[in-house]
Amino acid sequence: MARYFHEISSGIPLIGHIAFGIVDRGTNLLQVRPSSFCPLSCIFCSVNAGPKSTNRQTEFVVDAEYLVEWFKHVTRVKELEKAHAYIDAVGDPLTYRDIVKLVRLLRESGLAETIAIETHGALLNRRLVDQLDEAGLDRINLSVDSLDPELAKRLSDTPWLDVKRIVDVAEYIASSTKIDLLVAPVWVPGINDHEIPKIIEWALRIGAGKRVPPLGVQKYEAHKYGRRPPGVKPLSWSEFYRELSKWEEQFGVRLKLSPRDFGIRKAKQFPIAFQVGERTSVEVVYWGWLRGQWLGVARDRVVSIVGVLGEPPIGRKVKVRILRNKDNIYVGRIVL
Numbered sequence: 029m030a031r032y033f034h035e036i037s038s039g040i041p042l043i044g045h046i047a048f049g050i051v052d053r054g055t056n057l058l059q060v061r062p063s064s065f066c067p068l069s070c071i072f073c074s075v076n077a078g079p080k081s082t083n084r085q086t087e088f089v090v091d092a093e094y095l096v097e098w099f100k101h102v103t104r105v106k107e108l109e110k111a112h113a114y115i116d117a118v119g120d121p122l123t124y125r126d127i128v129k130l131v132r133l134l135r136e137s138g139l140a141e142t143i144a145i146e147t148h149g150a151l152l153n154r155r156l157v158d159q160l161d162e163a164g165l166d167r168i169n170l171s172v173d174s175l176d177p178e179l180a181k182r183l184s185d186t187p188w189l190d191v192k193r194i195v196d197v198a199e200y201i202a203s204s205t206k207i208d209l210l211v212a213p214v215w216v217p218g219i220n221d222h223e224i225p226k227i228i229e230w231a232l233r234i235g236a237g238k239r240v241p242p243l244g245v246q247k248y249e250a251h252k253y254g255r256r257p258p259g260v261k262p263l264s265w266s267e268f269y270r271e272l273s274k275w276e277e278q279f280g281v282r283l284k285l286s287p288r289d290f291g292i293r294k295a296k297q298f299p300i301a302f303q304v305g306e307r308t309s310v311e312v313v314y315w316g317w318l319r320g321q322w323l324g325v326a327r328d329r330v331v332s333i334v335g336v337l338g339e340p341p342i343g344r345k346v347k348v349r350i351l352r353n354k355d356n357i358y359v360g361r362i363v364l
């Protein structure tokens with residue numbers, strides 16, 4: 029579990045970090061990341077989130093108005109009339125106490141083409157769904173990895189997880205709201221193989237996919253800093269697609285999706301502020317997201333300063349060499 033908590037309402041730019049703010053991957057979709065918290069500790073989690081996280085130092089939460097200001101700023105700089113707002117997290121965005129307000133502000137901005145939330149659903153309930161519907165949410169991408177209650181607890185490593193309650197809310201979303209539902213199970217080979225066909229059958233039966241495909245099966249990947257279930261080997265892409273083809277035939281549903289299914293296309297990128305290898309001066313502003321990191325700011329971007337020890341010298345400038353700039357996410361290492 030993380031030791032620190034930082035609420036960002038001004039002063040820190042909202043481009044540059046994977047754990048909070050806006051992530052632009054060069055398309056007309058912007059990931060909007062309001063909170064890094066997660067209530068679950070899934071055994072396959074690619075970002076090692078939740079109460080059982082072994083590498084987190086700080087969890088971040090961003091003020092809703094500040095976050096929407098940045099959404100508007102990035103959309104304009106990218107010269108888009110509108111962008112898809114995809115609210116996701118290195119955790120679960122439903123941990124964000126102002127999630128309804130965030131959806132409403134995005135809708136009122138006039139710059140959101142669609143607004144979607146990605147969640148594992150542990151914190152969903154009918155009342156919240158009604159509020160999100162009223163605020164203008166278009167879609168929930170819901171990861172249900174097992175319909176079997178005991179296996180769902182095992183996969184999420186969370187004894188209190190009640191998948192029956194999540195199933196009930198999902199059916200309510202599909203039947204009684206304007207919100208579209210996309211069911212997105214993570215397939216962990218050797219653990220929930222037999223659950224995936226049941227989930228496909230259930231998603232089709234309840235009417236998921238009013239405007240987009242009903243299902244988006246996700247492939248488990250072993251990430252360097254993620255959690256990896258012992259003995260599980262990720263499938264190759266060809267094995268994965270072969271199984272998807274079989275299920276497509278069996279259930280008469282399209283499972284191999286592309287960004288076009290969601291109206292996503294390439295778009296001008298938000299300008300890159302640093303080149304890899306460049307030396308630059310960065311002001312230290314807080315503890316970093318993961319252990320051994322500080323948070324830095326320079327040129328209106330956030331930079332994760334890695335390989336550091338001890339307390340951050342907040343307010344001081346340090347020299348770093350930029351190690352990564354992909355997708356405007358910056359990592360730098362201290363140099364003398």
Ligand code: SF4
Nearest residue numbers: 066068070073119148
């Ligand atoms: S997979 Fe998602 S819900 Fe599960 S621990 Fe990771 S961030 Fe949380």
